[in-house]
Amino acid sequence: MDAPASALTHLEGSESGRTYSAGALMGLDPADERPLLARYDLERAGRTLTREALAARRAGGLWRWAELLPVADPARRLHLGEGSTPLLGAPRLGAELGAPRLLVKAEGLNPTGSFKARGMAAAVSRAIELGARALVAPSAGNAGGAVAAYGAAGGVPVTVVMPADVPAVNRDEALATGARVLLLDGLIDACGVLARRIAAEEGAFDLSTLREPYRVEGKKTMGLELAEDLGWRLPDVVVYPTGGGTGLVGMWKAFDELEQLGLIGPQRPRMVAVQAEGCAPIVRAFERGERTAERWEGGQTRAGGLRVPAAVGDTLVLDALRASGGTAVAVGEDALTEAQLRAGRLMGAYVAPETGAALAGVAALRERGELDAGDEVVVFDCGIGQKYPPPAGLAEAERA
Numbered sequence: 001m002d003a004p005a006s007a008l009t010h011l012e013g014s015e016s017g018r019t020y021s022a023g024a025l026m027g028l029d030p031a032d033e034r035p036l037l038a039r040y041d042l043e044r045a046g047r048t049l050t051r052e053a054l055a056a057r058r059a060g061g062l063w064r065w066a067e068l069l070p071v072a073d074p075a076r077r078l079h080l081g082e083g084s085t086p087l088l089g090a091p092r093l094g095a096e097l098g099a100p101r102l103l104v105k106a107e108g109l110n111p112t113g114s115f116k117a118r119g120m121a122a123a124v125s126r127a128i129e130l131g132a133r134a135l136v137a138p139s140a141g142n143a144g145g146a147v148a149a150y151g152a153a154g155g156v157p158v159t160v161v162m163p164a165d166v167p168a169v170n171r172d173e174a175l176a177t178g179a180r181v182l183l184l185d186g187l188i189d190a191c192g193v194l195a196r197r198i199a200a201e202e203g204a205f206d207l208s209t210l211r212e213p214y215r216v217e218g219k220k221t222m223g224l225e226l227a228e229d230l231g232w233r234l235p236d237v238v239v240y241p242t243g244g245g246t247g248l249v250g251m252w253k254a255f256d257e258l259e260q261l262g263l264i265g266p267q268r269p270r271m272v273a274v275q276a277e278g279c280a281p282i283v284r285a286f287e288r289g290e291r292t293a294e295r296w297e298g299g300q301t302r303a304g305g306l307r308v309p310a311a312v313g314d315t316l317v318l319d320a321l322r323a324s325g326g327t328a329v330a331v332g333e334d335a336l337t338e339a340q341l342r343a344g345r346l347m348g349a350y351v352a353p354e355t356g357a358a359l360a361g362v363a364a365l366r367e368r369g370e371l372d373a374g375d376e377v378v379v380f381d382c383g384i385g386q387k388y389p390p391p392a393g394l395a396e397a398e399r400a
Helices: 042-048 051-056 061-068 091-097 116-129 142-154 168-176 188-202 215-219 221-229 246-260 281-288 314-323 333-347 353-367
Strands: 008-013 019-021 036-040 087-089 102-106 135-138 158-163 180-184 237-241 270-276 327-331 377-381
Touching (some): 036 042, 061 221, 087 221, 116 142, 116 215, 116 246, 135 142, 135 188, 142 158, 158 168, 158 188, 168 180, 180 188, 215 246, 221 246, 246 270, 246 314, 270 281, 270 314, 270 353, 281 314, 281 327, 327 353
Parallel strands (some): 102 377, 158 180, 237 270, 237 377, 270 327
Antiparallel strands (some): 087 102
16 A cells, blocks of 8 residues: 655745745744745545554554645655553543543653653654755753654754753763764753754754644644544643643644644644743733733743744734633643652653653642643643652652
8 A cells, every 4th residue: 555645735924924835944934934834635534544544554553644635755754653642531630620521632652751752753853854954943851852753763863952940861862873962051942042043053944833834744643643643632631731822722733733634623622831830931922912922031841842932933822822711821830840740659650851841830720720630631641750860759669
């Protein structure tokens, strides 16, 4: 059987609406420096992307959705096992959080231990297909390991720019897979500035979050899978730990594409962005009714993926929250740590602190009266806890 073909047709400015060829490497929309989004011939995609066809594609993970992904040549589709993660019931944990119908999408089972593998699988594959000879990306942790891994699989050199205080395991993971790692005093946005300078001076293609159009395409497969996992329907609420917000933007896009394909109906979940109180620009903008999020000064949280003081996709995130009837919530460090430990104790999952924040967000929503006990709630467990310094409050091991 021939591999399914991508139905990619063009790129579109998320704000300007202008159209561009998808046949060349592009960053932000030249018209307004906002993100570009990939568009597909959904009528053509629907001829082969059916429920029956997907059921028959038992291998391939993320690339089962090839018609809705940007890589044209099947030989260019880098696959390390990403995608097709399980959606797990968490009744004991959910009961303690006030959400007995809690489900957890186990994204830590992706290669490199986080959901960043999804975005980088698509972005690196497409960049190489379009002629990229080197790659660069800023990273607060997990994205660096993912871009290094897929760059190695694709045979192109990778530079990763990280905050100097990034956990050692993230730094070492990128080094072990052959990347050049640069450590910078500053947060992820400062790392992004250096990454753009390297791209300009060295000819590397910049894979910064939402500064190119294809990481979001890999991340949207979380939304595609979620619908399939639930028998072609969507939950009442999706709770997502939000730094740059690529996954939230991607899922919202996925739901629209699935409806146009006739695979789901018009019902949408309420989308909830969870951030840390020490770095919550999206929450602040949402509460103020603003469409853009001002930079958060002095961002601090041990959940490195949430320490994003300014997101280039801020308007896309805020639009999705409001269109869905959702909300944004910030949680404290003690709350996210407690939720991280609860997940281990009540679900048997050692989750990332970002996931702890999302779970703490569930409890906060219940306390605010914005979540009913009967709601079906999906939380994305974005990565494994082993890649972070251990949370405070662990019991001491005893000598036998």
